[in-house]
Structures are given as C-alpha cells and as structure tokens.
Amino acid sequence: MALWDKMGLLATLLIFGVSLSLASAERPMRRSLVFPKENDNSYVELVPQKDLDMGAFTLCMRVATELAKGNREIILFAYRTLYYDELNMWREADGRYGLFMSGEGVFFHLPELNTFQTHLCLTWDSKSGMAAFHVDGKRSIRKMYKPGHKVQNGGKVILGQDPDSFLKDFDSKQSFVGEITDVNMWDYVLSDAMIEALHVGKRIPRGNIFDWETIELIVNGNVKVITEEL
Amino acid sequence: MALWDKMGLLATLLIFGVSLSLASAERPMRRSLVFPKENDNSYVELVPQKDLDMGAFTLCMRVATELAKGNREIILFAYRTLYYDELNMWREADGRYGLFMSGEGVFFHLPELNTFQTHLCLTWDSKSGMAAFHVDGKRSIRKMYKPGHKVQNGGKVILGQDPDSFLKDFDSKQSFVGEITDVNMWDYVLSDAMIEALHVGKRIPRGNIFDWETIELIVNGNVKVITEEL
Amino acid sequence: MALWDKMGLLATLLIFGVSLSLASAERPMRRSLVFPKENDNSYVELVPQKDLDMGAFTLCMRVATELAKGNREIILFAYRTLYYDELNMWREADGRYGLFMSGEGVFFHLPELNTFQTHLCLTWDSKSGMAAFHVDGKRSIRKMYKPGHKVQNGGKVILGQDPDSFLKDFDSKQSFVGEITDVNMWDYVLSDAMIEALHVGKRIPRGNIFDWETIELIVNGNVKVITEEL
Numbered sequence: 001m002a003l004w005d006k007m008g009l010l011a012t013l014l015i016f017g018v019s020l021s022l023a024s025a026e027r028p029m030r031r032s033l034v035f036p037k038e039n040d041n042s043y044v045e046l047v048p049q050k051d052l053d054m055g056a057f058t059l060c061m062r063v064a065t066e067l068a069k070g071n072r073e074i075i076l077f078a079y080r081t082l083y084y085d086e087l088n089m090w091r092e093a094d095g096r097y098g099l100f101m102s103g104e105g106v107f108f109h110l111p112e113l114n115t116f117q118t119h120l121c122l123t124w125d126s127k128s129g130m131a132a133f134h135v136d137g138k139r140s141i142r143k144m145y146k147p148g149h150k151v152q153n154g155g156k157v158i159l160g161q162d163p164d165s166f167l168k169d170f171d172s173k174q175s176f177v178g179e180i181t182d183v184n185m186w187d188y189v190l191s192d193a194m195i196e197a198l199h200v201g202k203r204i205p206r207g208n209i210f211d212w213e214t215i216e217l218i219v220n221g222n223v224k225v226i227t228e229e230l
Numbered sequence: 231m232a233l234w235d236k237m238g239l240l241a242t243l244l245i246f247g248v249s250l251s252l253a254s255a256e257r258p259m260r261r262s263l264v265f266p267k268e269n270d271n272s273y274v275e276l277v278p279q280k281d282l283d284m285g286a287f288t289l290c291m292r293v294a295t296e297l298a299k300g301n302r303e304i305i306l307f308a309y310r311t312l313y314y315d316e317l318n319m320w321r322e323a324d325g326r327y328g329l330f331m332s333g334e335g336v337f338f339h340l341p342e343l344n345t346f347q348t349h350l351c352l353t354w355d356s357k358s359g360m361a362a363f364h365v366d367g368k369r370s371i372r373k374m375y376k377p378g379h380k381v382q383n384g385g386k387v388i389l390g391q392d393p394d395s396f397l398k399d400f401d402s403k404q405s406f407v408g409e410i411t412d413v414n415m416w417d418y419v420l421s422d423a424m425i426e427a428l429h430v431g432k433r434i435p436r437g438n439i440f441d442w443e444t445i446e447l448i449v450n451g452n453v454k455v456i457t458e459e460l
Numbered sequence: 461m462a463l464w465d466k467m468g469l470l471a472t473l474l475i476f477g478v479s480l481s482l483a484s485a486e487r488p489m490r491r492s493l494v495f496p497k498e499n500d501n502s503y504v505e506l507v508p509q510k511d512l513d514m515g516a517f518t519l520c521m522r523v524a525t526e527l528a529k530g531n532r533e534i535i536l537f538a539y540r541t542l543y544y545d546e547l548n549m550w551r552e553a554d555g556r557y558g559l560f561m562s563g564e565g566v567f568f569h570l571p572e573l574n575t576f577q578t579h580l581c582l583t584w585d586s587k588s589g590m591a592a593f594h595v596d597g598k599r600s601i602r603k604m605y606k607p608g609h610k611v612q613n614g615g616k617v618i619l620g621q622d623p624d625s626f627l628k629d630f631d632s633k634q635s636f637v638g639e640i641t642d643v644n645m646w647d648y649v650l651s652d653a654m655i656e657a658l659h660v661g662k663r664i665p666r667g668n669i670f671d672w673e674t675i676e677l678i679v680n681g682n683v684k685v686i687t688e689e690l
Contacts, residue, residue: 032372034360034371034372034373034374036373036374064370064371065371066338066339066371114339115338115339115340115363115370115371116365116368116369116370117368117369178371179371179372224358224360224372224374226358226360226372228421228422229421229422229423230422230423
C-alpha cells in the first residue's frame with residue numbers, strides 16, 4: 001500500500017501472458033483468486049522473487065472454501081520440483097492439516113475452513129525442526145518435523161492443484177474450490193506477534209519470497225482474478 | 231436518522247392504504263416487520279425509489295427466524311415480474327442459501343439463521359459474474375453466477391411469500407415466519423468494509439433502490455409493523 | 461522483562477546439566493517446552509526457589525495440546541514426595557480437570573484444551589478450603605477441598621509424566637504431549653483481577669515458588685526447549 005500510495009505504482013498483473021494495469025488507487029486494493037469449480041486443469045502459478053532454497057519459512061494466506069465439510073483432501077499450496085513434492089500444505093480428508101516436505105508429513109488439528117476467510121500461516125525451521133500453524137493469529141502447538149532438512153530450489157509453486165509429476169497429473173478430487181488471497185512467504189520464521197499483526201491487516205514485513213502486493217501470477221484455466229477494495 | 235434529526239421529518243408509513251405518522255424522534259427509531267404465523271396470504275410489498283433495472287446490486291436485511299432448523303424452504307426476498315422470478319433470495323430446505331435470477335440458482339453454505347438477528351447481505355455484479363453473501367459483516371466466498379445478465383424492470387418486490395405467478399399462488403410452506411428489518415438495496419456492489427460498517431450500525435450509504443428509513447411499505451394480511459428504538 | 465531490560469541479565473538455562481546462555485534481548489523472550497511424542501521417559505524437572513511447604517498456592521501455566529479430543533488422562537503438573545502425590549493437576553479421561561493432594565481429588569468442568577494456548581491457573585487455600593480454576597482469565601466456581609491440609613516439603617516437581625513412585629513408574633498413556641510455557645507458582649492465592657492481568661501478559665507479581673523467567677529446568681528425554689519472542 002505504501003508503494004501504491006507513494007509512487008502511484010501501476011502494479012502489473014500477468015494473466016494468460018497478457019499484462020493488465022490497475023489504476024493507481026486512492027484506497028488499498030488487493031487481488032483475490034476465485035476457483036469456481038472442481039476440475040483437474042485450473043491453477044495459478046506464483047512467480048517467486050527469489051529462489052526457494054530455504055532452511056526455514058513462513059507461509060501465509062487468507063483462504064475460504066465450502067469444501068471443508070466434505071470428506072476429501074484439499075490442496076492449499078504446492079511447491080514441486082522435478083521429482084519431489086518439496087513443500088505441500090493440505091487439508092486432509094479427515095479434517096487435519098498437513099505439511100509435507102519430500103516424504104511423510106506432519107499433521108495438526110485445527111478449526112475447519114469455511115465460507116468466511118481464515119488467515120492461515122505455517123512456519124517451519126530446520127534448526128529446531130519446529131513446525132506450527134497459526135489460525136486467525138493464534139498459534140497451534142509446535143511439532144517436531146524434519147530438523148536439518150532443506151527445501152530445494154528449482155521447482156514451481158502453484159495454487160489450486162496438486163501435481164503428481166512436474167506440473168502434471170492433477171486430480172480434480174484434490175483441487176481447491178473457493179477463494180485464496182494475500183499469499184505471502186518468507187524464508188524465515190516470523191514471531192507469533194508479527195503473525196497476529198498480519199492477521200489484523202498489518203502489511204509488514206513484506207514477504208521476501210512472495211509478496212502478494214507485487215507478485216506475478218500466471219493463471220491457467222478457470223480461475224477468476226478479482227480486485228477488491230480493502 | 232440524519233433526515234429525521236435535521237428535518238424533523240414525519241416519516242409516512244402506508245399500512246392497508248392508511249397513512250400513519252411517527253412523531254419526530256429524539257432517538258433513532260426503526261420499523262420492523264413481524265410475520266407471526268405460517269400462512270399463504272401475508273406479505274409486505276416494498277415500493278422502490280427507482281426501477282430495478284440492474285446490472286449489479288447489494289441487498290441487505292436483518293432477519294431472525296426459528297424456522298431455520300426445520301426442513302423447509304424459506305423465502306427471504308422475492309422480486310417477480312410477470313413471467314419471471316427476477317431476483318429471489320432463499321434459505322433452502324437443505325440449509326444452503328440460494329440466489330435465483332430467472333432460472334437456476336447459485337448456493338452458499340452459511341451459518342444457520344436463528345432467533346437472534348442476523349445481518350445478511352447479498353451482492354452480485356454482472357460484469358464479473360461474482361456473487362457473495364455477507365453474514366454479520368463477514369463475506370462468504372465469491373461464486374460465479376450469470377455474468378452478463380441483467381435484472382429486468384417492471385415487477386414487484388415482496389417479503390413473506392414466494393409468488394409462483396405475478397403476486398399470486400403463494401405456498402404457506404415457503405412463507406417467512408419471524409422478523410425482518412433494515413432492508414436496503416443498492417444498484418451497485420458495496421465494498422466488504424462498507425458492509426461491515428452497515429452491520430455494526432453505520433447508516434451510509436443509503437440504499438438508492440430501497441432505503442429502510444423512508445421506504446413505503448404496503449402490508450397485506452397478518453404482518454405486524456413494530457417501531458423500535460435503536 | 462523488566463529484569464531483562466534493566467540489567468541485561470543473562471538468563472541461565474540448564475538443559476541436560478549443561479548451562480546455556482541467552483544473549484541479553486532487546487525484545488522479551490520466553491522459553492517454551494515442546495513434548496513431541498507420547499512416551500514414558502520424557503519429562504522436565506522444575507527447580508523451586510523455595511520449599512513447597514504450603515498452606516495455599518496459585519499455579520499458572522500456558523498449555524496447548526491436541527490430546528484433549530482423545531479419551532485418556534493427561535498429567536499437567538506433578539509434585540511428588542517419596543510416598544505421596546502431594547499436588548497433581550490432571551485433565552481426566554472424562555474431560556474434567558482434577559486437583560489431587562495426597563488422596564482423593566476435586567474435579568471441575570472446564571473448556572477443552574486445544575492446539576491453541578490456554579492460560580490455566582489453579583488456586584487453593586487451606587484456611588477456607590476453597591479451590592478454583594481460572595481459564596484464560598475467567599474463574600470457575602469455587603469448590604471445597606481439604607480445608608486445614610498442608611502441602612509437604614521434600615519432593616520434586618515435574619512436567620510431562622506422572623510418577624507412580626518417586627520419579628519412576630511412568631505410564632506413556634498419562635504423559636503430556638504438546639506445549640507448556642509460562643509456569644509460575646506462588647505460595648498464596650492471587651486475586652481474580654491479578655490472574656486476569658497475568659492472562660493478558662502482565663508479569664507481576666513474579667512467582668515466589670516458580671518464576672518462569674528465571675526458573676532452572678532439568679530436561680530428561682525427548683523434550684525440546686524453544687525460546688520464543690513475545
């Protein structure tokens with residue numbers, strides 16, 4: 001918003017390879033991704049600002065879905081390299097939330113997603129091996145997960161589908177249906193207080209891997225990009 | 231309230247063709263419609279300020295009912311032209327909420343209505359085709375519905391009954407039982423922040439299709455018009 | 461925090477008998493104990509500042525666990541002398557919370573623990589015999605429990621396991637799994653207002669039996685000591 005206000009910046013949004021300008025806004029605006037239907041071909045690629053070569057991370061998003069009451073998995077975030085699911089975040093069929101980095105996952109019992117926006121963050125640190133979710137600013141218990149592990153560079157991040165091979169082999173029964181916005185990622189762990197501040201609308205620190213205000217999005221298939229006033 | 235205070239306006243309320251004056255109030259007052267019993271003949275017609283010739287709208291109301299836990303449909307708002315249900319809002323028998331414009335509807339999973347007042351808003355925009363509900367200030371996911379469609383002029387808006395033909399053929403098992411107040415409508419989409427402000431009591435922007443403070447109501451059958459202090 | 465800020469104190473943290481220094485922090489830091497897995501060998505001994513020779517007490521902690529949805533007991537605090545469970549705090553299998561001092565317990569119906577932190581305090585006074593829990597600053601009803609009783613000196617306090625004999629005979633099905641922090645104990649009863657203030661982050665009065673900011677911890681087995689920013 002600071003950038004937008006101070007510089008009258010024309011944020012460039014890449015959709016289907018076409019660049020679209022948003023007029024410099026008096027009021028803060030935010031893009032939101034609407035995934036209207038279950039299918040196996042619609043997804044949005046997020047172009048990172050720097051390599052996902054990470055010994056720690058914080059991943060945040062605002063997410064709303066009516067799928068949660070169902071009995072199927074929902075992919076929330078997928079970072080896939082050629083041979084590995086490097087960093088996937090799931091809502092499991094049994095209602096738990098899972099983090100998977102190249103193999104077995106770690107699971108959390110959190111409140112159900114619903115048609116209203118939930119602010120969801122996930123943190124992990126290689127040194128301590130501690131992983132935790134934050135739901136609307138409140139942290140879950142920490143769980144030990146893959147201390148010493150590193151997230152590898154060289155893949156692609158997508159929302160909406162789970163690639164079983166490199167950006168292919170999608171399964172409609174794992175697809176995301178609903179709305180996702182404000183996806184930000186850092187290559188370090190934010191404090192509980194910082195995440196609570198983000199939840200209530202503070203916009204710093206800006207993500208150094210993904211910063212939703214300036215992020216380049218590549219949309220594939222039936223995904224609607226809405227610009228909403230904040 | 232601004233009008234009331236500044237001008238000491240005697241708001242005119244038309245009931246059964248008889249005009250009734252409310253004394254200019256020191257405190258803000260608001261009319262509320264009580265539908266005491268299930269039947270097929272009681273309803274309130276809302277007289278619009280301008281034609282319902284709309285490529286977008288926001289419809290808000292405060293509604294309370296104990297029917298919601300039952301297993302039947304509840305009509306919440308009906309705008310009927312001679313041959314079409316131009317814009318109907320329903321609580322479906324399965325608990326979902328539906329918007330219908332001249333044909334198939336779009337459905338949302340929202341919290342159940344209950345004996346306490348729920349502030350309910352519904353927005354739709356022809357350009358994007360995005361429809362969404364707001365429940366007590368919180369927006370649901372957006373759903374794609376009839377992009378390019380227009381709501382047609384020339385019908386009547388009623389609360390309490392669903393007309394299967396032009397203001398006839400009511401079904402008591404679809405009637406509304408409970409209390410409705412603060413019905414406002416705009417021919418554009420209000421922002422999330424504006425709707426949250428309305429929820430907590432802000433009274434601007436005033437509805438340009440229906441403005442509850444000055445709206446003309448035509449009551450038919452067993453509907454009680456209460457004036458309550460705010 | 462006051463101490464830390466004013467004196468640049470190097471708090472000493474004893475883990476596995478090794479002393480580890482935390483650099484004097486600009487921001488307040490707090491240690492948190494993560495018990496990652498159910499087992500019968502992991503626990504943390506809390507070294508008291510003075511003898512647990514008490515005719516009254518207040519015991520507070522912040523606790524998060526995903527075990528609560530299960531059907532087993534969870535030990536929350538155990539003070540064991542050679543022959544007696546002097547002061548144990550439990551989440552019972554039936555969901556109630558129990559206080560046990562050398563014999564039969566007293567039980568309370570409180571909200572379930574969950575993956576988010578709950579601030580839990582327990583008070584008891586020998587003179588009146590009144591015992592009560594405080595959950596996130598709100599006090600339960602008071603219950604009569606062992607008026608005239610005294611807590612005896614000469615035992616050890618541990619978190620994570622229930623010793624059926626003096627620091628032995630642990631049962632994995634009673635162990636704690638999750639996260640505990642901010643454990644403080646006083647040999648008197650704090651007022652409701654003081655406990656509410658502690659809940660929202662006030663740090664006085666400091667515990668005179670256990671003061672979490674300076675407490676010496678002796679860790680056994682698989683327990684992770686995290687230092688978090690407040």
